[in-house]
Amino acid sequence: MFEVATQLALLLILAAFCAGFVDSIAGGGALIAFPALLLAGASPVEALATNKLQGTFGAATATLAYANAGHVRPQDQLGMAAISAVFGALGALVAHLIPAEVLRIIMPVVLIGVAAFFALKPGLSDDARAQRVKPAVFAVTVVPAIAAYDGFFGPGTGSFFMMGFVLLAGYGVLKATAHTKMLNFASNLGSLLVFVFSGATWWGVGLAMAVGQIAGASLGARVAMRVGSRLIKPLLVVVSTGMALRLLWQALG
Template structure:
């Protein structure tokens, strides 16, 4: 779809939304809360909005992942198998969503988002390392990670928060470390979904390219803030994004 079909005002609006979403997504997840509705406001069909969102979101998570690896905040040897299973899960979910009525998710997603927000609100000492992982490394890699990846392929909003929560509560990581790893896993799931959507021909390139530059800028800013922001503020940002998503779902049901 050509740029000429969209107004300068709309393209500028989407570029700004992508900057904000990329920044928030890097810190707390939930950037899709902003970008998917913004894309739907442009008049494209819902599935095309989800597909185009994956194009621009992939660049944001790619930028954040690059910054994590460059600054040695994550280990490539450790995250490589996790990214593979996240990729497989997301690709599977994206294939499934082509044949499923997405309205079914409206009953499940608000409940899941509510409990994630509640957990981050009341869980103590998220900034400390939890030495007691709840599941084995093999189960975490082969069951938990691809399950969250499948959710991202099916719908998406909050996936970064889901990965961070799983890292803290199930894998025994500190909050900042779990958030850093979540960026790389979210990149893997975004790429997997994008590839499936590309094969299905669902991406609106004009809008996607406009937003991806905003995502890169926002993710770059967020990556520089992630390791300087106080954990208590970061966790409250996650809570705010979760409950903002609940409000959005409440208005769309």
């Protein structure tokens, strides 16, 4: 029994490492970590709560890596991060008001749209482009909408933040990736604080997976900064498409 438990723990840590690596570059780490927790015997609520715990560590690690390299100034994002945390918590609180079955039908279409945008839009690079909305407008419209979605459902949050920064804020792909991480960290933290009181979090498992998340996110951020949009764009397309297919499979299964 002990040997089986050890093997399961190692597999979950490995899944967290892979999730942290992918999430630090293109988002979508939950596509790996959440099913792994379900396979380990967690209920959907337990898997969601534990995923938020371990994912928070990965997002924080990626944020620090991008900040240390000068791609983002966390102090400039404090206002947006506070909004993201509040609406992430609100999203977790009202999760029961929106049937997951409805989201599983709608979100694949949206995710395929995100994938198509990054795959087919010409000129997407690490260079900045025209800003379409002011930062204050972005903070009170795009950020709360995506953070609330992260709190009550989650898949694709990083991809949606990325698209917002590229399409509306005018950021290059690498800069958008760097700025996504702190907002994703904040929404994760906000929703995690709600789940703490639910009693559904597997703390031991989540903290063990956090070790894998930290290692994966650190490596992923370094790779993304070295390669830039040449890696981020195709990985984002693959991850968004993979999440869409998984949600479709769940909705139709």
